[in-house]
Amino acid sequence: MMKKQATQLGYQATRSVIMLMILSFTVTLATAQNKVLIIGIDGCKPDCLLEARTPNLDQLWKNGAYSFNAQTDPISSSGICWTGMLTGVWHEKHKVISNEYKNPNLSAYPHFFHRIKEQNPTMKTYSVVNWSPIHNILQEGDADIANYLLRDKKVSRRAVDLLKDSDPDVLFVQLDEVDGAGHKHDYTTESQQYLKAIEKADLLVGKIVQAIKERPTFHTEDWLILVSTDHGGSNFGHGKDIPEHTTIFYIANGNNVKKGLLNQQVNVVDIAVTALKHLGIQVNPEWDLDGKSVGI
Numbered sequence: 001m002m003k004k005q006a007t008q009l010g011y012q013a014t015r016s017v018i019m020l021m022i023l024s025f026t027v028t029l030a031t032a033q034n035k036v037l038i039i040g041i042d043g044c045k046p047d048c049l050l051e052a053r054t055p056n057l058d059q060l061w062k063n064g065a066y067s068f069n070a071q072t073d074p075i076s077s078s079g080i081c082w083t084g085m086l087t088g089v090w091h092e093k094h095k096v097i098s099n100e101y102k103n104p105n106l107s108a109y110p111h112f113f114h115r116i117k118e119q120n121p122t123m124k125t126y127s128v129v130n131w132s133p134i135h136n137i138l139q140e141g142d143a144d145i146a147n148y149l150l151r152d153k154k155v156s157r158r159a160v161d162l163l164k165d166s167d168p169d170v171l172f173v174q175l176d177e178v179d180g181a182g183h184k185h186d187y188t189t190e191s192q193q194y195l196k197a198i199e200k201a202d203l204l205v206g207k208i209v210q211a212i213k214e215r216p217t218f219h220t221e222d223w224l225i226l227v228s229t230d231h232g233g234s235n236f237g238h239g240k241d242i243p244e245h246t247t248i249f250y251i252a253n254g255n256n257v258k259k260g261l262l263n264q265q266v267n268v269v270d271i272a273v274t275a276l277k278h279l280g281i282q283v284n285p286e287w288d289l290d291g292k293s294v295g296i
C-alpha cells in the first residue's frame with residue numbers, strides 16, 4: 001500500500017515536472033525575441049566561396065536557405081550595391097549611382113533601419129563596417145550605433161563585443177578585405193591569395209555567430225542570420241553588368257528558415273525586406289520596395 005502510494009506520488013511529480021517543462025518551452029517560444037544579423041562580405045564571388053575552405057559559412061548555408069545565383073545591381077560597384085541591400089530598392093530609385101553617393105534619394109527610399117525606427121523606435125539598430133561610405137545613407141536617428149573600423153578583425157571584434165555587452169535587435173556587419181584581395185590578386189578560383197582572404201573572412205563570421213550562441217539570453221531569442229555580398233569581380237575589378245560581377249550569394253539561417261536551395265530568383269534588394277519581415281515590421285506597399293522576403 002505504502003509502496004503504491006509512493007509510486008503514485010512519484011508519477012504525479014514526474015507529470016508535474018513534464019507539464020512545467022512544456023509550459024516554459026511554450027512561453028519561451030511565444031516570447032522569443034526576433035533579431036537579425038546581416039554579414040556582408042565585400043566582393044566575395046560565389047564560385048570562389050564554394051572553392052575556399054569555409055567551415056563556418058558552410059554550416060550556415062547547409063543548414064539554411066541559400067542561392068549561389070542571386071543578383072546584385074547592374075552597376076556592380078560597392079556603394080550602389082550596399083545601398084540596394086540596405087534600402088530594398090534598385091539604383092533607379094535610391095539614386096546612388098557611384099561610390100561618391102551624390103544625392104541619394106533618402107526621403108523616399110531610406111536605409112531599412114529608418115523603417116524600423118518609424119514603426120518601433122525602441123528597437124536597437126547597429127551597423128559596424130570597414131568601408132565607411134556605407135554609412136552615407138544613414139540619417140539622424142537611424143542607427144543607435146554606427147562604427148567603422150579599418151580592419152576586418154577589428155570590425156568582427158567590435159561586433160562580438162556588442163553582442164556580448166549589449167542588446168541589438170538588428171546588427172549589420174561589413175567585412176571589406178576579401179574585395180581588397182580580389183583587386184590585388186583577382187577574383188578567381190585560381191588565386192590562392194583571394195581564396196585565403198575568403199577563408200579569413202569565414203573565421204571572423206564564425207566568431208560573430210559564436211558570440212550570438214553565447215549570449216545569456218540566446219534561448220529566448222530567435223536570430224535570423226543573413227550573409228551575402230555586394231558584387232563579384234573579374235580582371236582585378238568590378239562594376240560592369242556581366243555575370244562575373246553581378247552574380248552574388250545569399251544565405252539565410254535561423255529557426256524560421258525553410259532549408260534548402262532557393263529555386264526562385266534572389267536579389268540583393270531582398271535582404272532588407274527579409275530582415276524587416278523577421279523583425280515584425282509591416283512593409284507598407286507605399287514604400288514601393290523592389291525586394292521581397294526570401295527563405296523565411
Ligand SMILES: [Zn+2]
Binds near residue numbers: 043077078179230
Ligand atoms: Zn564592394
